[in-house]
Amino acid sequence: MPVAEENYKICNWKDNKSAAVVLTFDDWTPGHPAIVVPQLQKRGMVGTFNIITSTVKDWAPLREAAKAGNEMANHTATHPYVNSSSLYQKEVFDAKNKIEKEIGSPVFTFAYPFGAFYDSLIVCLKKSGHIAARGVYAPSSDESYSFYFLGKDYYNTYAYGMKTETTIDEFVSQIENVVKNGGLLTYLYHSVYNGKVKDFSYAWVLDSDFSLQLDTLASYKDKVWITTYADAIKYHKEAVCAQLFETRSAYYAKRIFVLKDTLDNKVYDQPLTIILNVGNIKTYGVSQNSVNLPFKYISDSEIQFEAVPDSGEILIDQGM
Numbered sequence: 298m299p300v301a302e303e304n305y306k307i308c309n310w311k312d313n314k315s316a317a318v319v320l321t322f323d324d325w326t327p328g329h330p331a332i333v334v335p336q337l338q339k340r341g342m343v344g345t346f347n348i349i350t351s352t353v354k355d356w357a358p359l360r361e362a363a364k365a366g367n368e369m370a371n372h373t374a375t376h377p378y379v380n381s382s383s384l385y386q387k388e389v390f391d392a393k394n395k396i397e398k399e400i401g402s403p404v405f406t407f408a409y410p411f412g413a414f415y416d417s418l419i420v421c422l423k424k425s426g427h428i429a430a431r432g433v434y435a436p437s438s439d440e441s442y443s444f445y446f447l448g449k450d451y452y453n454t455y456a457y458g459m460k461t462e463t464t465i466d467e468f469v470s471q472i473e474n475v476v477k478n479g480g481l482l483t484y485l486y487h488s489v490y491n492g493k494v495k496d497f498s499y500a501w502v503l504d505s506d507f508s509l510q511l512d513t514l515a516s517y518k519d520k521v522w523i524t525t526y527a528d529a530i531k532y533h534k535e536a537v538c539a540q541l542f543e544t545r546s547a548y549y550a551k552r553i554f555v556l557k558d559t560l561d562n563k564v565y566d567q568p569l570t571i572i573l574n575v576g577n578i579k580t581y582g583v584s585q586n587s588v589n590l591p592f593k594y595i596s597d598s599e600i601q602f603e604a605v606p607d608s609g610e611i612l613i614d615q616g617m
């Protein structure tokens with residue numbers, strides 16, 4: 298039986314945060330391994346790096362960045378306008394396979410070179426297993442939770458382009474805006490430059506400005522989920538379709554639920570944060586597939602925990 302809507306909530310974002318923030322870095326320029334990866338790691342943050350496969354000479358630093366939790370995403374083989382189906386094999390399929398082979402994990406998302414997208418390219422992206430694609434359009438002023446309706450479904454999501462002259466106030470106003478509206482904020486960076494690392498091509502950002510931006514973003518950690526583009530998209534897609542069902546009572550004081558979504562379980566494995574009204578009966582434990590899950594009371598009658606959709610029974614233990 299579906300759990301009545303007033304008795305539970307699938308949180309819009311992980312840990313019931315107000316919004317999600319994603320940092321994306323295009324073209325894997327020299328400042329990315331030298332400055333960006335260590336600066337993120339220092340703060341316990343992750344980002345998404347959009348890779349042009351033909352320009353990578355050494356894959357070891359990318360492997361290392363991926364191991365630290367960063368996403369390696371597809372930005373084609375040679376960065377052309379992907380405006381002809383004759384380019385799809387090389388620029389979409391082969392580039393994706395190359396990154397997967399070198400990194401050793403699946404590629405889920407795509408970034409359009411020059412932000413240029415086409416309907417037939419979107420069909421190709423879906424066919425090749427990309428779940429979303431980042432565009433370069435600036436976010437609308439009401440960056441809401443239904444952001445994906447505004448573009449081409451999830452295949453042209455907004456990005457706020459960082460420039461050399463972007464001020465910290467402009468940077469912060471984007472965060473304030475997304476916290477207010479509940480959606481997904483994606484920053485788009487190109488080069489990050491520090492005087493030693495020769496990386497001051499298009500829209501370079503000085504490393505001291507970059508540090509300040511990351512520290513400022515970190516100060517919003519209670520309000521925003523800072524994650525990769527792929528994980529934000531997975532969470533969002535799951536959360537908008539998932540539903541909680543109560544199946545049966547195994548025995549006294551054990552309640553059993555399943556969380557279902559309509560998506561491919563091989564890809565969509567992000568745990569969703571759930572708030573469940575358990576009434577005034579004390580809850581002693583929550584588990585999924587017999588694995589204990591952390592949970593906490595957020596009010597006298599509500600508990601909060603995380604569970605993966607279609608991943609086995611969720612047992613709420615209210616026994617002695």
Ligand SMILES: [Zn+2]
Nearest residue numbers: 323324410411
């Ligand atoms: Zn690019």
